[in-house]
Amino acid sequence: MIEYYDISGCYILRPWAMSIWEIMQVFFDAEIKKMKIKNCYFPLFVSSSVLEKEKDHIEGFAPEVAWVTKSGKSDLEIPIAIRPTSETVMYPYFSKWIRGHRDLPLKLNQWCNVVRWEFSNPTPFIRSREFLWQEGHTAFATKQEADEEVLQILELYRRIYEEFLAIPIIKGKKSEMEKFAGGLYTTSVEAFIPNTGRGIQGATSHCLGQNFAKMFEINFENEKGEKGMAWQNSWAYSTRTIGVMVMVHGDDKGLVLPPKVSSVQVIVVPVPFKDANTQGIFDACAATVDTLCGAGIRAEADYRENYSPGWKYSHWEMKGVPLRIEIGPKDLANNQVRAVRRDSAAKVDISCDSLAGKEALSQRKMILAPWCDEEEVEKDVKDRTRGEMGAAKSLCSPFDQPELPEGTTCFASGKPAKKWTYWGRSY
Numbered sequence: 001m002i003e004y005y006d007i008s009g010c011y012i013l014r015p016w017a018m019s020i021w022e023i024m025q026v027f028f029d030a031e032i033k034k035m036k037i038k039n040c041y042f043p044l045f046v047s048s049s050v051l052e053k054e055k056d057h058i059e060g061f062a063p064e065v066a067w068v069t070k071s072g073k074s075d076l077e078i079p080i081a082i083r084p085t086s087e088t089v090m091y092p093y094f095s096k097w098i099r100g101h102r103d104l105p106l107k108l109n110q111w112c113n114v115v116r117w118e119f120s121n122p123t124p125f126i127r128s129r130e131f132l133w134q135e136g137h138t139a140f141a142t143k144q145e146a147d148e149e150v151l152q153i154l155e156l157y158r159r160i161y162e163e164f165l166a167i168p169i170i171k172g173k174k175s176e177m178e179k180f181a182g183g184l185y186t187t188s189v190e191a192f193i194p195n196t197g198r199g200i201q202g203a204t205s206h207c208l209g210q211n212f213a214k215m216f217e218i219n220f221e222n223e224k225g226e227k228g229m230a231w232q233n234s235w236a237y238s239t240r241t242i243g244v245m246v247m248v249h250g251d252d253k254g255l256v257l258p259p260k261v262s263s264v265q266v267i268v269v270p271v272p273f274k275d276a277n278t279q280g281i282f283d284a285c286a287a288t289v290d291t292l293c294g295a296g297i298r299a300e301a302d303y304r305e306n307y308s309p310g311w312k313y314s315h316w317e318m319k320g321v322p323l324r325i326e327i328g329p330k331d332l333a334n335n336q337v338r339a340v341r342r343d344s345a346a347k348v349d350i351s352c353d354s355l356a357g358k359e360a361l362s363q364r365k366m367i368l369a370p371w372c373d374e375e376e377v378e379k380d381v382k383d384r385t386r387g388e389m390g391a392a393k394s395l396c397s398p399f400d401q402p403e404l405p406e407g408t409t410c411f412a413s414g415k416p417a418k419k420w421t422y423w424g425r426s427y
């Protein structure tokens, strides 16, 4: 996931790690856009006068601020700080952009890096001197609106941990001692690392109250022509999320990736044997990858000839790929594959015909799936599911439709989906 670097506390994020970040980013970015929060980008550099504008909240953090003091060989006239967070960078412009109640709410987010020159044990993802995050900064006319948003954002953080990283968290409010001193109250999602018996803050969502509005004069005129002061929030999650995931799920064989964030969800490994039909095995691997990719699963095959199957097993286990599929001579003869779960090491043989088939069906469940709404495809589903227990058919498209994000494909045809439909065996 990372490569070490020649500056302590700084790490190179390799594609295996960056892809996890990007998957969470796609989700979170879409969710905040639904909330009418807009992306922006403020400069990395902060003048000392602006950084120190809010003395009280900076005081405790001052030792962590990194400064640029030179250009080439000459000293800068005034040193320039590198953002450790962007309150003081952004709020002078909030003051400028907010004049009347029609300028509110102002809801901004930026995806960026920040630098905090930590001295205590740097740890990849968990405590690094530079890290990636999103920071949201919003301003409202009323406290009630601010309060509501704090919890909406906290719920998105919960979903990142629980739905994407498969990590249970506790939502809650920080004590007066542990809250962000510059704000009114701080909420967080807290995770737990069983191995070390330690809690870890997963993300925070603050209501800043009117503290910063006072300092930065973020005022507006309300409908009645009276002067009001903005209510503000700020919230962030960072690449620490990946560190929590590594610690919670990792085991003695290495990383364990939750399928939702894994850039490779299934690795297919050919297991050729002496004079068995090697080409046939390779072809079956390619067909398996095709079938899985067609069903929207991120699958790849490892055809490398200079590594043994056993070596590949440990390699992909160490990398955390959720499912390994092995195809050997016996599997080829039986038109099946062997699947091995990364988390539990549980093995199961699956017929090639039901590979992309819905596991849920064999567990006697109903399935809600995006569908292209074409009759041919509906018939095809019946054909493909015909078995001892009877074929599955469409049941209904519920009036209560979940969201169908643009680009969602039909579970059966791979064409653009038009609606969510229930499928299953029926009376």
Ligand code: 86X
Pocket (backbone or CB within 6 Å): 057, 058, 061, 062, 064, 065, 084, 085, 086, 087, 116, 135, 136, 180, 204, 206, 234, 235, 236
């Ligand atoms: C506190 C508060 C807040 C926006 C968040 O937690 C969410 C996103 N910011 C961040 N904090 C600092 O204010 C801070 C300031 C300086 Cl100068 C520093 F060097 C380190 C800091 N660390 C945290």
